[in-house]
Amino acid sequence: MDRRDLLKLAGLLGGATALGGCGFAQTEAPAAAEESQAPPIEMKVDGDLVYFNWADYIDPDVKAGFAKEYGVKVIESNFDSMESMTAKLTAGNAYDVIFPSDKFAERLVKAGKLRAIDHAQLTNSEKVFGTYDYFQNPWYDQNSAHTIPNTMYKTGIGWRKDKLGAKLTGSWNDLWDTRANGKKFLLDDRDEVLGLAALRLGYDINTAKPDELDKMVALIKDLRPHLRGFSSDTTHNLSGGSSWLQQMWSGDIVAVIGQADKPELYGFESPTEGAPTGSDTYAIPVDAKHPGTAMLFIDYMLRPENAIKNIEYIGYPMPIKGTEQAYAKLVEPVPESVVTVDDLAKAINFHNGTAEETQARDAAYTEIKAA
Amino acid sequence: MLTREPEVRQDRPTKRRRTRLWSALTLPGTVWMSVFFLSALLLTVALSFGTTDDLGNPHFGSTLANWAQLGEPAYAKVIFRSFVYAGLASVICLLIAYPVAYVIALHGGRYKHALIAAIVVPFFANYLVRMYGWSTVLADDGPVLRAARALGAPPSLTILNTGFGVVAGLVYGFVVFMILPLYAAMERMDVSLIEAGRDLYGGPLRTFLFVTVPSTRQGALAGLVLVFLPATGDFVSAQLLGGPNQIMIGNLIQQKFFDGQNWPLGCALTVLLMALLVVGLSGYLRRSRRDEQEAVR
Numbered sequence: 001m002d003r004r005d006l007l008k009l010a011g012l013l014g015g016a017t018a019l020g021g022c023g024f025a026q027t028e029a030p031a032a033a034e035e036s037q038a039p040p041i042e043m044k045v046d047g048d049l050v051y052f053n054w055a056d057y058i059d060p061d062v063k064a065g066f067a068k069e070y071g072v073k074v075i076e077s078n079f080d081s082m083e084s085m086t087a088k089l090t091a092g093n094a095y096d097v098i099f100p101s102d103k104f105a106e107r108l109v110k111a112g113k114l115r116a117i118d119h120a121q122l123t124n125s126e127k128v129f130g131t132y133d134y135f136q137n138p139w140y141d142q143n144s145a146h147t148i149p150n151t152m153y154k155t156g157i158g159w160r161k162d163k164l165g166a167k168l169t170g171s172w173n174d175l176w177d178t179r180a181n182g183k184k185f186l187l188d189d190r191d192e193v194l195g196l197a198a199l200r201l202g203y204d205i206n207t208a209k210p211d212e213l214d215k216m217v218a219l220i221k222d223l224r225p226h227l228r229g230f231s232s233d234t235t236h237n238l239s240g241g242s243s244w245l246q247q248m249w250s251g252d253i254v255a256v257i258g259q260a261d262k263p264e265l266y267g268f269e270s271p272t273e274g275a276p277t278g279s280d281t282y283a284i285p286v287d288a289k290h291p292g293t294a295m296l297f298i299d300y301m302l303r304p305e306n307a308i309k310n311i312e313y314i315g316y317p318m319p320i321k322g323t324e325q326a327y328a329k330l331v332e333p334v335p336e337s338v339v340t341v342d343d344l345a346k347a348i349n350f351h352n353g354t355a356e357e358t359q360a361r362d363a364a365y366t367e368i369k370a371a
Numbered sequence: 372m373l374t375r376e377p378e379v380r381q382d383r384p385t386k387r388r389r390t391r392l393w394s395a396l397t398l399p400g401t402v403w404m405s406v407f408f409l410s411a412l413l414l415t416v417a418l419s420f421g422t423t424d425d426l427g428n429p430h431f432g433s434t435l436a437n438w439a440q441l442g443e444p445a446y447a448k449v450i451f452r453s454f455v456y457a458g459l460a461s462v463i464c465l466l467i468a469y470p471v472a473y474v475i476a477l478h479g480g481r482y483k484h485a486l487i488a489a490i491v492v493p494f495f496a497n498y499l500v501r502m503y504g505w506s507t508v509l510a511d512d513g514p515v516l517r518a519a520r521a522l523g524a525p526p527s528l529t530i531l532n533t534g535f536g537v538v539a540g541l542v543y544g545f546v547v548f549m550i551l552p553l554y555a556a557m558e559r560m561d562v563s564l565i566e567a568g569r570d571l572y573g574g575p576l577r578t579f580l581f582v583t584v585p586s587t588r589q590g591a592l593a594g595l596v597l598v599f600l601p602a603t604g605d606f607v608s609a610q611l612l613g614g615p616n617q618i619m620i621g622n623l624i625q626q627k628f629f630d631g632q633n634w635p636l637g638c639a640l641t642v643l644l645m646a647l648l649v650v651g652l653s654g655y656l657r658r659s660r661r662d663e664q665e666a667v668r
Contacts, residue, residue, distance in 0.1 A: 083427070083629040090428060111426050182529075183511075188610075190630045229532045229614040233506075241512025242531055355423045362631040363440070369626070370445035370618055 043121045047290035048073040049297055052085065052095040059313035062306045066297055089113060094287040096294040105147050105281045106140035107352050114146035115284040115291055122148070122295065124302035124320075132319035134341040138279075139349065147281035148298050151251075151316035152339045154277040155192055156270040158238055158248040158256070172200045172271045180245035181226040185237055187247045188230040190365040191350040192276065193220060196247060199273040205348055208357035213364040220368045230369060235259075238266065250337040254315030257333050268337045274348045277339065279319075419639035427632035437639035446623070450644065453620040456534070456609075457602035460541035461549075464598045465591060467542070468549035472590075473583075476557035487554060494547050499607055502540055506531060506611045532614030540608030545601055549594035556590025589662060596655050600648060620644055 049066070055078040067074050077095075079085035082104045089098065089108070100108055108114050119125040128149060129136050141147045157174055163183075168174040175184060175196070186193050195205040197216035207213065228242060234252045237243035239260060253268040260266065282301065284294045300306060304322030311318055317327045317339055331337050353361070422432045475486045493501075509515055509530040520526060530536050564586060568578035606621030613619075620640065627637030 081629045083632060086427065107426050111428075190626075224615055227615050233611075236506070236510075240507060240510030242510045242529075352425070354425045355427075358427070358632055359423070359636075362627075362633055363443075365630070366443070366623065366626070367445055369615065370449050370623060 041291040043295035044292045046292035050096045096288040102140040122299045127321040131321040150280040154275040160244040163244045183244040185246045251316035421635040429634035461598045464549040472553035536612035540612040545598045548597035552590040552593040556587040
């Protein structure tokens with residue numbers, strides 16, 4: 001046991017530096033320094049894959065196929081929110097491949113937590129970047145230097161056609177439809193709730209200006225008495241009949257329709273004031289023990305045949321050439337839920353603000369939820 | 372039992388050596404508690420004075436800003452609601468658990484243990500999963516309301532996203548914490564006391580009120596505390612069975628840690644809630660100490 005270990009142990013016993021493993025307040029090496037030291041990742045099997053994702057976000061058959069083809073184990077753990085994913089990562093847990101949203105990818109890139117990914121090594125990268133120019137230089141990661149795009153999504157309104165009719169007006173205003181009073185939900189998501197208010201009032205969806213936030217809070221408070229709840233469990237709410245009208249993510253309506261006995265009962269619209277869009281990514285953390293295997297995994301996931309299986313499994317499109325038809329067929333019953341790179345290019349995305357901005361937005365959301 | 376064992380041995384340990392052995396045995400527990408409980412508690416208190424950087428990482432500090440934010444009326448309102456829900460849930464748990472524990476302890480016979488197991492085993496399943504199950508069962512088009520409507524209930528009747536739903540969820544989630552201490556208290560109770568009550572011309576009701584209830588009061592109080600504490604901080608029931616007007620303090624704390632990316636404020640809320648609960652708990656501790664003293668006398 002060297003001196004450092006001893007110190008660490010003493011610290012742990014005292015509880016004082018139990019933080020060492022706790023992920024906050026430690027001084028990090030600056031991002032750039034860490035990155036330049038790391039040589040480019042070589043795409044080859046260098047151990048089992050430690051995989052960290054939302055539960056149920058990749059077709060289990062596809063995952064199993066990777067393990068079989070490369071003779072490695074896929075050691076899976078799951079997160080339930082982007083925030084807890086970041087917290088676990090910052091706490092020093094080693095994962096080989098993670099799936100941050102664009103917003104969190106930006107944050108992890110800024111914090112120097114992601115390895116650079118050499119696109120040239122991925123045999124399938126051309127299928128992404130050659131066809132979908134948008135991802136050559138997305139807002140969250142310059143030149144996609146640390147991330148490979150995964151899924152794309154947008155936020156809209158889902159409703160029960162048998163209760164409210166085959167068409168709504170196509171505006172966020174539809175959430176104020178009095179026929180659905182007591183039967184409507186908003187997503188339990190700060191950005192999405194504030195975002196819909198901002199879009200209705202014509203503000204920037206990332207606004208943290210006090211006067212704008214006040215007006216947004218007032219607007220949602222006006223809707224609140226008629227809400228059944230704030231819930232991100234949209235699939236369940238809509239198919240269980242508790243919800244007739246709901247702010248929801250595009251892939252979830254595909255899931256509802258895929259499971260429903262009567263798919264014709266459900267509608268989805270992408271409001272004209274604008275629909276927030278986003279995308280998820282693949283990334284390799286700097287602490288990854290087997291980055292080579294992670295590269296192989298990403299490349300494997302980019303194969304159109306695997307991507308198609310996955311698109312059919314989760315209902316969200318992936319920007320990979322050769323998967324377009326399968327996605328189009330899947331969303332045929334709800335063409336309004338289609339997400340394209342053109343949607344993303346409209347740049348209605350949730351960005352990271354400063355700590356003060358985040359806290360101002362959070363206080364507004366607390367007021368909305370708790371008032 | 373352990374204390375007697377050394378007496379059989381040849382070399383009787385002196386009293387002092389025995390004490391040392393006992394202190395040694397408490398060491399692992401002490402270390403465990405100080406590392407994982409006390410240090411976590413200290414961190415929570417320390418971080419309540421901390422700040423958050425632009426990347427959402429918490430840092431230690433010495434600001435009172437988080438505490439100042441707790442002055443927002445929304446927090447007082449939600450904390451009050453949490454106490455009301457937890458209080459209601461505790462009382463309902465007591466009303467449900469008392470007869471259950473009574474029947475099992477006094478009339479369970481040889482099925483006693485099987486009956487207790489039947490109550491405890493379902494609680495091995497994850498709480499979240501069970502609550503999620505309820506949200507399906509109680510949904511507007513779910514089996515319960517479909518059946519109720521078939522029996523003539525008005526179509527406007529809903530259970531999900533109401534205060535009733537949340538309190539029912541809390542009761543369901545924590546009732547076992549009430550049954551077990553009550554069962555233990557009734558098992559320990561001397562049944563001849565009840566017979567004595569009857570012999571002294573006490574009717575069933577009077578015997579129950581003046582004999583059974585006082586001798587199981589300790590169990591009931593323990594049960595109330597065991598239900599009230601976790602119910603106050605619960606967020607699952609309100610999240611899955613509640614609506615916008617049923618948000619509890621646990622939901623707000625959770626929101627500060629996740630969506631809000633504001634661990635320091637979450638810590639301040641946690642410490643405030645703990646402080647309020649400790650004040651309440653100290654009343655219970657005083658009470659139970661007095662009960663003990665009475666019992667000794």
